[in-house]
Amino acid sequence: MTDSLADPHLRFPAATAADGAPRDIVILGSTGSIGTQAIDVVLRNPDRFRVTALSAAGGRVELLAEQARKLRVGTVAVSQADKVPALREALAAAYGTGEPLPEILAGPDAATELAASPCHSVLNGITGSIGLAPTLAALEAGRVLVLANKESLIVGGPLVKAVAKPGQIVPVDSEHSALFQALLGGTRREVRKLVVTASGGPFRGRSKHELTQVTPEQALAHPTWAMGPVVTINSATLVNKGLEVIEAHLLFDIPFDRIEVVVHPQSYIHSMVEFTDGSTLAQVSPPDMRMPIALGLGWPERVADAAPGCDWTKAASWEFFPLDDEAFPSVGLARHVGTLGGTAPAVFNAANEECVDAFLARKLPFNGIVDTVAEVVAEGLASGVVNMSQGGAQQSGTPATGTRLTVADVLEAETWARARARELAARAAKATSTPEARV
Template identity: 85%
Template sequence: MTETLADPHLRFEAATAASGTPRDIVILGSTGSIGTQAIDVVLRNPDRFRVTGLSAAGGRVGLLAEQAHTLRVRTVAVAQADKVPALREALAARYGQGEPLPEILAGPDAATELAASECHSVLNGITGSIGLAPTLAALKAGRVLVLANKESLIVGGPLVREVAAPGQIVPVDSEHSALFQALLGGARREVRKLVVTASGGPFRGRTRQELTDVTPEQALAHPTWDMGPVVTINSATLVNKGLEVIEAHLLFDIPFERIDVVVHPQSYIHSMVEFTDGSTLAQASPPDMRMPISLGLGWPERVPDAAPGCDWTKAATWEFLPLDDEAFPSVGLARHVGGLGGTAPAVFNAANEECVAAFLQRKLPFNGIVDTVADVVAEHGTPARGTRLTVADVLEAEAWARSRARELAARAAHATAIPEARV
């Protein structure tokens, strides 16, 4: 069997505590959606997990301090250094007199430093490509990487592949966790295709023309998942699904032409693996991120009662529909970008983040998000083959893509009437 970054058949041996003691975990992005749900899993399983470090951007220092006190962590990292005084004050208000406060790391490299600290596993729940440096740090330090930050793998795929040992990454995205589990049903040579499911977002069934007047409020109203604004808008445009196709290719080393996307509105089947004998294995569970998070933290063991299971005593109907590539061209664009390789995925991701921000500020129409990203990708061109990718290359490509995306979005804003919120 060919070894891959996320091979469920392999067990990466990280340094661990003696048998019977909790596994030490670092959580990056602790105040976000993934981080808060991971903490819920930890608090309900104190015999299995112990959090030693937390990191956050700094926008919610009160919550970060509360988490640190509840979990009794050694270290707290905050990306915004100017938030340190407020964080110290929040910590002091929660810790009793004489109780030692946790160590504080601050600045843009704080999460990266924390990712390399002594622990068994690092859960990277940071949103965006800023998660790349912590991802690389955790891998280089020999930690198990529990990966929810898909962007770090997408923008730095070759860099991650260079330092990751086979089986060192356990994916947390519900789709990739599903593939990870279903792949246990056979050898890699027996895999015919991966089938990634998509809820279809809030605009499933609409034509491209019907998406013209979509407002930010409508796009943020996801029918199934409770996520942050960037991920929610990415789900509405299906950019998130395009990113997941690239991630699946990198994690499991399956060619793009053997990775399909199918719309499944109920979001109970999280993805499927079709094998060469015609059989398909699907992973099913109610839409609750605590299940894939717990699997990532506890792998290779499952955490009992991590999340509710399916109620098979009740009648239910599950639908599977083809993807409308005309209304949602993002998946096709992502396949193209993934095939280009090099810095193209970084350009795709960075341009999209800027376009999402412009849309949320009513400076770009909904359809303009992916259209503008496609224009930026086209201007970037085809990366030179055979050139070794560096972190500097990724950062330079991202900076250019962000700048160019802002220019094109500003130009579109002057030419287009952006719809206001509907009362």
């Protein structure tokens, strides 16, 4: 195995703040679920962290302005330039008379600019593959990347591996944070396999046939986690778990055939590492994202009282079930595209995002999400849109450090996949709306 992107034994030699000074942090996606919880961690630990800049899409400018005021940041950014007037108004209302307002950056490249700004760590909490450019900018600028934006690694795996130094990335996903911590229990050559846990989502135990009538409201009712709509639907289809398998492969340089998925409904064991002597180390904590966020921000030190621990005085039972690949084929499909490498993961991710939108708009049935994604991937392979020659992963290894893959390649593949997924979803919607289909 080569040096991994997220090896807990390797501490990236980033510049550190002077003794006693808080660590400077940039938070991308500050108004989302990860961003708001990260700010909670920061506000409760002002001696440890100082936020210098915030970015958001622009849909919640009042919240962004309030965050900026509480944190006294120097810069705020929105990707939607038309939101700047509303943001200026919100900042003026949030700040007192005469108080200096933060600088405003706007446009699709604003978050990327912030990611390269002077700081110790960049928390990338953006949702979707639009987080790729900020991820690359943070790494190229030598920042520690606290990564919650799994899509940027998945769609741009060879690109990220080409610029990231060993140990420069600290993962925030609860599963990958758990693996990161459990890997401290042995050397890399002693790792037999990674075991990624899944809650099973709201439809655990249902057959493929029973999933045909699932509604968006049912799919958005996750039993454990409070997340945004795309991530919540991905958890219901288990696409999210498939993405996490690819992410684990890239982060820790473990072959796909040594990464397992097991269903654990209680979500207390966030993932496990099995070693060659037969022992398994698990990371355990109540389901609370503030814990992995705090670990990412504070690494290599932990943040005291980041989240409540387990109450061992109360009786509890934890269950484990094998993954039902027939009802939830998304994990197997993700392994396939991860093994193909190149632009295949980008096609998979982009097509899925479009299919999730179509499902939420009631234009595509629940099972149609993954079925349509699989069709787009297959068409991409047949037509040559999916490029496997750009450092694609193999079952027994990972992409080479050098790669000919470019951001333009990824964007081109994504654009095609989105357009084709929309066409297929529209065709499915038209078919189900005909009188013959309703009979």
